[in-house]
Amino acid sequence: xxxxxxxxxxxxxxxxxxxxxxxxxxxxxxxxxxxxxxxxxxxxxxxxxxxxxxxxxxxxxxxxxxxxxxxxxxxxxxxxxxxxxxxxxxxxxxxxxxxxxxxxxxxxxxxxxxxxxxxxxxxxxxxxxxxxxxxxxxxxxxxxxxxxxxxxxxxxxxxxxxxxxxxxxxxxxxxxxxxxxxxxxxxxxxxxxxxxxxxxxxxxxxxxxxxxxxxxxxxxxxxxxxxxxxxxxxxxxxxxxxxxxxxxxxxxxxxxxxxxxxxxxxxxxxxxxxxxxxxxxxxxxxxxxxxxxxxxxxxxxxxxxxxxxxxxxxxxxxxxxxxxxxxxxxxxx
Numbered sequence: 001x002x003x004x005x006x007x008x009x010x011x012x013x014x015x016x017x018x019x020x021x022x023x024x025x026x027x028x029x030x031x032x033x034x035x036x037x038x039x040x041x042x043x044x045x046x047x048x049x050x051x052x053x054x055x056x057x058x059x060x061x062x063x064x065x066x067x068x069x070x071x072x073x074x075x076x077x078x079x080x081x082x083x084x085x086x087x088x089x090x091x092x093x094x095x096x097x098x099x100x101x102x103x104x105x106x107x108x109x110x111x112x113x114x115x116x117x118x119x120x121x122x123x124x125x126x127x128x129x130x131x132x133x134x135x136x137x138x139x140x141x142x143x144x145x146x147x148x149x150x151x152x153x154x155x156x157x158x159x160x161x162x163x164x165x166x167x168x169x170x171x172x173x174x175x176x177x178x179x180x181x182x183x184x185x186x187x188x189x190x191x192x193x194x195x196x197x198x199x200x201x202x203x204x205x206x207x208x209x210x211x212x213x214x215x216x217x218x219x220x221x222x223x224x225x226x227x228x229x230x231x232x233x234x235x236x237x238x239x240x241x242x243x244x245x246x247x248x249x250x251x252x253x254x255x256x257x258x259x260x261x262x263x264x265x266x267x268x269x270x271x272x273x274x275x276x277x278x279x280x281x282x283x284x285x286x287x288x289x290x291x292x293x294x295x296x297x298x299x300x301x302x303x304x305x306x307x308x309x310x311x312x313x314x315x316x317x318x319x320x321x322x323x324x325x326x327x328x329x330x331x332x333x
Contacts, residue, residue: 019317046316046328121301131276149215176222222244
C-alpha cells in the first residue's frame with residue numbers, strides 16, 4: 001500500500017480563489033489491478049481555464065466537484081505496472097494532476113516521447129498551450145502574409161508561443177504584458193513593439209502608437225480593455241481569435257461587453273472563439289514545426305515553477321495576479 005496526498009475542492013470561490021477553497025487529503029493506493037499501473041507524478045500544470053471549472057454552472061468542460069480531487073495535466077513515472085504496454089520507469093502523460101500519485105488503466109495513459117525535450121515541456125510549449133497558440137493563430141485567425149499581429153497576455157504560456165510562431169513566419173508582432181520583466185522577455189523573443197499595460201492609462205492610444213497602420217490579427221488571452229483597444233485599432237477585415245479572458249475570470253458580476261462592438265460591422269471584422277480540444281488533429285503538424293523552429297533557434301520559452309504539492313494552490317492563484325512568466329508549473333517529483 002502506498003500513501004499519497006491529493007488536493008480537493010473544499011468550497012467554490014467567489015471572486016479570486018484563496019487557499020481556503022482547497023483542502024489536502026491522504027489516500028492509500030493498493031497494488032495496481034490487472035491492466036493498471038501505479039504512477040508517481042513528477043510535474044503538474046495549473047491553467048486559467050480551471051477557474052471556470054470551480055464554478056457551479058455549465059461549462060464547455062466538466063466542472064470540479066466539491067470534496068473530490070481536482071484534475072489537470074500531469075507528467076508522471078510508472079512505478080509499478082500490471083500491464084505489458086507500460087513498464088516501471090516509463091514516463092506518461094495523464095489528466096491526474098493535483099495529486100502525488102495514482103492508479104489508472106494503462107490504456108488511458110499516454111507514453112511520453114520527450115523528443116529530447118524536458119518532460120514538463122509537454123505541459124507547456126509542446127503541449128496544450130503550444131497547440132492552442134498554433135491552432136488559434138493558423139486556423140482560427142487564418143494568419144496570412146503581411147499580417148500585423150497583436151497578442152495580449154503575450155508573456156504567458158500561450159502568448160509566448162503565439163509571438164514566436166508569428167515571428168518565425170515573418171510577421172510584425174505587438175505584444176502586451178504587465179511589468180518590466182515581462183516586457184524585457186517579449187523583446188528577447190522578437191516582439192517588434194511592446195505594451196506594458198500596467199504602465200498605460202489608455203490602451204487604445206498605446207496600441208495605435210505601436211501599430212500606426214492598424215492590426216490584422218488579434219490573439220486575445222485577456223478580453224476586457226484589450227479587446228476594446230484591438231477593435232479600435234483593427235484594420236478592415238481583421239481576424240480575432242478569442243482564446244481566453246483572464247481579466248474577467250474572477251468577476252463576481254457579469255462584466256459589460258465591449259462598448260465599441262459595432263465596429264465589427266463597418267470594419268467587417270471576423271471574431272471567433274475556440275477551444276483547443278477541437279484541434280487535436282493538428283498536434284502532429286505542430287510538433288513537427290516546433291521541433292524545426294527549436295533547431296533553427298526561432299523558439300524558446302519560459303517556465304515559472306513552484307515546488308511541491310503544498311504550493312499548487314499558490315501557483316494557481318498566482319496566475320490571476322500575473323505571477324507567472326511563461327508557463328506556470330508545479331514540480332512534484
